[in-house]
Amino acid sequence: DSGVTQTPKHLITATGQRVTLRCSPRSGDLSVYWYQQSLDQGLQFLIQYYNGEERAKGNILERFSAQQFPDLHSELNLSSLELGDSALYFCASSDRQLIGANVLTFGAGSRLTVL
Amino acid sequence: AQTVTQSQPEMSVQEAETVTLSCTYDTSESDYYLFWYKQPPSRQMILVIRQEAYKQQNATENRFSVNFQKAAKSFSLKISDSQLGDAAMYFCAYRSGNAGGTSYGKLTFGQGTILTVHP
Numbered sequence: 001d002s003g004v005t006q007t008p009k010h011l012i013t014a015t016g017q018r019v020t021l022r023c024s025p026r027s028g029d030l031s032v033y034w035y036q037q038s039l040d041q042g043l044q045f046l047i048q049y050y051n052g053e054e055r056a057k058g059n060i061l062e063r064f065s066a067q068q069f070p071d072l073h074s075e076l077n078l079s080s081l082e083l084g085d086s087a088l089y090f091c092a093s094s095d096r097q098l099i100g101a102n103v104l105t106f107g108a109g110s111r112l113t114v115l
Numbered sequence: 116a117q118t119v120t121q122s123q124p125e126m127s128v129q130e131a132e133t134v135t136l137s138c139t140y141d142t143s144e145s146d147y148y149l150f151w152y153k154q155p156p157s158r159q160m161i162l163v164i165r166q167e168a169y170k171q172q173n174a175t176e177n178r179f180s181v182n183f184q185k186a187a188k189s190f191s192l193k194i195s196d197s198q199l200g201d202a203a204m205y206f207c208a209y210r211s212g213n214a215g216g217t218s219y220g221k222l223t224f225g226q227g228t229i230l231t232v233h234p
Contacts, residue, residue, distance in 0.1 A: 002159065031220055043206060043224040056221055088158060094220055103150065104222060106160035 003027065004107035006091050012113045018079040021110045025072055025093030031055070032074040033094070033104060034066055038087035049074055078112070086114045117142045119209050121225035128197045129233050135182075136192045136228050138207030146212030149183065149190045150222070155203040163205070166190065168212065194230075202232045 003026035013019055025032050034046040036059075045058035049068035060066075063081075068074040078085060088111050092104035118141045128134035140149070151163040166174045166183050173181050178198075182191045194201055207225040 033220065033222075035222075042226050045221050045223070048220060058221065090160065092160075103162050103165065104220065109158050111158075 002105050002107060004029075004091055004093050004105050006089075006107035006110050008110055009108065010111045010113075012115060013081060014115055015081055015083060017081050017114075018077065019081065019112065021076040021078070021089050021091075021112070023074045023076070023091030023093075023107060025074070025091075026105050029093035029095055029105070030072065031094045032068055032072070033092040034060075034074070034076050035090040035092065036087045037090060037109070038084075041087075043090075046076070081114045083114050086112055088112075117144070117147075117209050117211070117223050119207050119223050119225040121205075121207055121228050123228045124226070125229045125231070127231040127233060128194070130197055130199060132197055133193060133195045134197055134230065136194075136205050136207075136230065138190045138192070138225055140188050140190065140207070140209050142188070142209065142211075144211055144213060148210045148212060149181075150208040150210065151179070151181070151190075151192045152206045152208060152224075153201075153203045154206065154227070155200075160206075164192065197232050199232050199234060202230055204229050 005024040007022045030051045033048045037043045046060040047066050048056040052068050066076045088109045090109045092106045120139045147168045149166045153161045153163050164176045178195045180193045204227045206227045208222045
């Protein structure tokens with residue numbers, strides 16, 4: 001157990017629907033990162049939050065949004081789902097300061113299947 | 116923008132043998148960090164080894180070692196005495212060392228190399 005908790009582990013839904021993926025970071029970590037892993041795009045950075053504020057944005061679609069709450073958990077909202085959104089969505093967390101080669105700790109991922 | 120390239124989609128090795136996975140990257144930064152992550156069938160991303168760009172000495176972790184060639188922007192992973200449990204997808208990743216940058220913690224991943232270990 002990495003300490004980063006993601007729910008749900010698996011999710012199957014239909015096109016056009018909306019889903020929410022949840023992430024609880026490792027205790028003490030203030031930063032949360034979301035990544036998407038798909039067959040055609042590989043592992044792509046979506047967005048980063050630090051202590052409730054957005055810090056960096058990657059290749060995140062406008063149909064997707066995220067937020068980090070005061071208790072530091074984060075949610076990734078995916079709307080108007082398309083078949084191509086089917087992927088493994090990872091959450092990772094890190095300490096308040098990435099000192100040196102400190103690493104991100106990854107959760108086990110949420111597998112989204114859009115039918 | 117930084118890019119990471121893994122040119123070997125698949126590699127295979129016999130148990131107890133040695134295998135090297137290749138990774139090249141492109142960056143204009145002088146301060147950065149490089150990582151190898153392992154993703155077994157469980158899907159969990161597991162850190163294998165890390166390297167600071169300012170260190171000339173290659174990192175080693177038990178059976179895992181890297182060959183870091185900064186001028187060539189190359190970062191290969193060598194797995195010695197391969198074990199069945201080493202079978203996984205391996206990802207090379209880059210992270211900026213610019214603490215003031217807005218994407219300081221962001222990892223840029225390569226496409227991955229699937230490693231098969233034959234008994």
